[in-house]
Amino acid sequence: MDLPARESMEFDVVIVGAGPAGLATAIRLKQDAAEAGADVSVVVVEKGSEVGAHILSGAVIDPSGLDRLLPDWRTDPDRPLKTQVTGDEFLYLGPAGGMRMPNLLMPKLMDNHGNFVGSLGNVARYLGRKAEELGVEIYPGFPASEVLVEDGKVVGIATGDMGIDRNGEPNANYTRGMELRAKYTIFAEGARGSLTKQMVERFKLNQNSDHQKYGIGIKELWQVKPEKHRPGLVRHSMGWPLQNDTGGGSWLYHFDDNLVSVGFVVHLNYKNPTLSPFDEFQRFKTHPMIRDVFEGGKRIGYGARAIMEGGWQSVPRLSFPGGCLVGDSAGFVNVPRIKGSHNAILSGMLCADHVFEALQAGRAHDEISSYEKSWRSTAIGADLKRVRNVKPLWSKFGTALGVALGGLDMWMNQLLGWSPFGTLKHGKADYECLLPLAEVTPLKYDRPDGVLTFDKLSSVFLSNTNHEEDQPPHLKVKDPQLQKKSEHDTYGGPSQLYCPAGVYEWVESEDGVRYQINAQNCVHCKTCDIKDPNQNINWVTPEGGGGPNYVNM
Structure with a gap:
């Protein structure tokens, strides 16, 4: 099929993704330009229908990144974060009960006091408004579908064509994508970005790093009864319903007007192909130490996304x-803290x-190697280095022993500035990691009750998910015979279970x-791209x- 040539536009910098990292990059570039009396043209393309539509996180937010980027944000009447942490609890759950871990046992870096509870999507919307006030152009609803490479150098991106039917033919609404060319292109796509994945392969960015590790985070937003709401309470748990050899845990955060964010993370190195992260989350809510919060409440939101968990040793070359x-395209999540937005903002600023x-200096299309060389000596590097062994220890020794060893390692880093384990590898x-179906005991899950526990399709409805049905599939099975x-x-069809949206x-x-x-x-959420065996x-x-199209997520 002969397609018309794309129109093109020229910028100094093109940024792919309007999340905290991408928008921080854009804002900082404009701040640097204003300080120097220079002019820098910056454009951000975002695949969501609006800024924040695809952003999902717990979220307890470390404000250190926002404080550096926008020092006056706390006094802004339009500020996106208003609920500070007032209580910090950590539970270890068994099938019928559990115990609260004393806060004194937790390393200082795990303390959430001084952090904020809120919606990361609303933080992105706030940053988007600030970026536009500085002159940044933002184009939501225009996913970057192709990287433009000439003479071995990235020279921009192309947005996807619109109006292609499922057979790959243009229909009556066909519109050719645009080429957005730039001196430098910044990839801020979040976890497992489709273009980032290509860049890692093309430029062998992971040649000297450990492979990346992932989790899947599944979240619901509830409006609870006022008498059950404790603004600023942050509660994390691990243990039940997951078995000891399966990593993961939960969060439960109270914020704003009787809102509770509840979610569950399952590390994607689990072995049993009959495990369903979605159903483990539903089971978690039935625990006697958890379920009371939701009595008389209403579930108003749902979503899921992959989480980068490799940390310090898995960060690829950044330039x-x-x-x-x-x-998150780089993998700057601090896994034990379940936080990454502060590092996302700081990395955007550093890159900018x-x-x-x-x-x-008049340069263009070369490698910004100074950015790659500097990040490990910044606050980002310090944050990730001191927790670098928590995930490998958890994976190797299971939840009970692995978490204890990880806690010991964090204490050693805090008190002495070194780890007795050095820097551990992640393994497979x-x-x-999946075992064949014949080698496992299948897991069984109860039917949802529609009050506290739910099915996938009613959950997807709350995510306001919509795709044009007559378009080429965006989930591509390379070899159908191999899949069968x-x-x-x-493996017994694990995609039916690991997908939190009933896609497969x-x-x-x-x-x-x-x-x-x-x-x-x-x-x-990208789980299929990660976990397919x-x-x-x-x-x-x-x-x-x-x-x-997430709201308050």
Whole structure:
């Protein structure tokens, strides 16, 4: 099919993704330019229908990044965070009860006092407004679908074509995508970004780092009865319902007007292919130490997303000719703290400073190696280095012993500035960890009651997810025969279970079994791209604006 040539626009910097990292990069570039009396043209493209539509996090937010980026944000009447942490609890749960861990046992870095509880999506919306006030152009609903590379250098991106039917042919609403060309292109796509993945492979960015590790975080937003609401309470747990060899845990945060954010993380290196992270989350809410919070309340939001968990030893090279990685694209999440937005903002600022210096020197399309060389000596590096062994210890020794050893390691780092373990490796990649169905005891889950526990489809409804149905599939199975022979026959079809949105189904019929993909349900969590045992599913951006439309998430 012969397509018309794309129109193009020229900028100094193009940023892919309007999350905290991308918007912080844009804001800092404009701040640097204003301070130097210079002019820098910056554009941000965002695949969500609006800024914040695809942003989901717990979220207890460390404000250190915001404080540095926008020092006056706390006195701004439009500020996105208003509830400070007032209580910090950590529980270890068993099937029928549990125990609260004394706060004195927790390393200081795990203390949440001074942090804020709120919606990271609303933080992104706030940063978007601030960026536009400084002259940044932001285009939501325009996913970057292609990286433009010339002579081995990134020279920009192209947005996806609109109005392509499911057979790949233009329909009556066809519109060609745009080329956005730049001297430097910054990738701030979040976890497992489709273009970032290409850049890591093309430029061998992970050649000298451990492989990345992931978790899936599933979240609900509840409006609870006023007498059950404790503004600023932060509660984390681990243990039940997960078995000892499966990493993960929960959060429960009270904030704003009778809102409670409740969520569950399952590390994606789990072994049992019959495990369902969604259903483990539903079970968690039934625990006697948890369920009372929701009595008489109403569930008003749902979503899911992948979480980068590799940390210090898994961060890839951040720079390459013409471009850089920032935020969750780089993997700057502090896993034991369940926090990454502060590092996302700080990495955007750091990247912006180095890119602006290059622009001022008249450079273009070269590698900003100074950014790569500097990050480990900053607050980002200090934050990640001291917790670098928590995830490997948890994975190797299980929850009970692994978490205890991880706590010891954090205390040693806090008190002495070193670790007795050095820097541990992560072991297998997450997709390599599943055992064949024949080697496990299948897990069983109760039917949802529709009051406290729910099914996937009613949950997806609350995420306001929408995709144009007549478009090419954005979930691409590379080899359908391999999917049947391996994913179904050997592993029992785990995609039906690890997907939190009911996208994948193995449908039995008289003619055999077929793989059905309900792509319109996809909440863009990327778990399939990560956990498929053969790496046979490739997630790419759908047509502009498709996906969830989160509110207060």
